Amino acid sequence: MNRILYLAIVLLIGCPQLVQASLMLPVGEGRIGAYQLSCQSSFDLAQVSLSAEVHPQGIALSWSTEVDMDRVHYFTIERRSSQDRSRFEMIAGIRVHDRQSSGFSYLDDQIPQGRLAEYRVKMVFHSGKELFSDVVRISSEAQFQQISMYPNPVSEVAMYSFYMDQLESFEIGIYNRSGQRVARQYVAAPSAQRVVRRLDVRSLRKGWYTLRIESASGVWQTSFVKP
Structure with a gap:
């Protein structure tokens, strides 16, 4: 049997979940033992990319x-608090359904304000193998400055104002009670420190919202509140 064909068969048998393979041929005449084989499985290449963001309702x-x-x-979503760094605790589990997309999300609304927390995600395969994401560290404390709004509740249009020490561009976001962003707008740097703007909520459903x-x-x- 051709030597290269023989080595390819050996490689496939030894690496059934073959993703990458390399075959180094010896210089000149050599024996079969002079060939070098290496393989890498899809599990070896698997990664879980995790990110965290502070939302009005918690850590997203x-x-x-x-x-x-x-x-x-x-x-499984796991959390380790700054008060007990000895271990991670599981706070939620998400089962994967057939033909589900590869993007997932979870809102942790139980962590108290002002506490640092570390998160990681564990991916469990049907085979029993486990793979962890990198650890993400974030604080739930946000130093929010106040916005003045009138009227509130607002059914159609309200006016709001706030002060900026640095005149720079900013982003306006409106979030519902579940922490989902329902509106977003980018605004150029204002010309004065006191910013006054108009908020039109006629397109929003009735409910409680956060303007950020x-x-x-x-x-x-x-x-x-939109009544």
């Missing part, structure tokens, strides 16, 4: 993976 986690979801059984403004140097936040 999102993660993704390029692994085929047919191979994944479930995910973010710039490079500060965060402003207030809540309002």
Whole structure:
């Protein structure tokens, strides 16, 4: 049998979940033992990318993976607080359904304000193998500056104002009670420190909302109700 063909068969038998393989041929005449084989499985290449963001209702986690979801059984979300760094505790589990996308999210609304927390996600395969994401460290404490709004509750249009020490561009976001952003707008740097703007809520459903403004140097936040 051709030597290269023989080595390819050996490689496939030894690496059934073959993703990458390399074959180094000896210089000149050599024996079969002179060949070098290496393989890398899809499990070895698997990764879970995790990110965390402070939301008005808590810490919003999102993660993704390029692994085929047919191979994944479930995910667990684990948290370690600054008060007990000895271990991670599982705070939630997410079962993977057939043909589910590779992007996932979870809102942790139980962590008290002002506490640092570390998060990681564990991906469990049907085979029993486990894979952890990198650890993400974040504080739930946000130094929110106040926004003045009138009227509140607001059924159609309200006026709001806030002060900026640094005149810079900012982003306006409106979040519902579940922490989902329902509106977003980017605004150029104002010409004065006192910023006064108009808020049109006629397109929003009835309910409780958070108005949040973010710039490079500060965060402003207030809540309002649409009756």
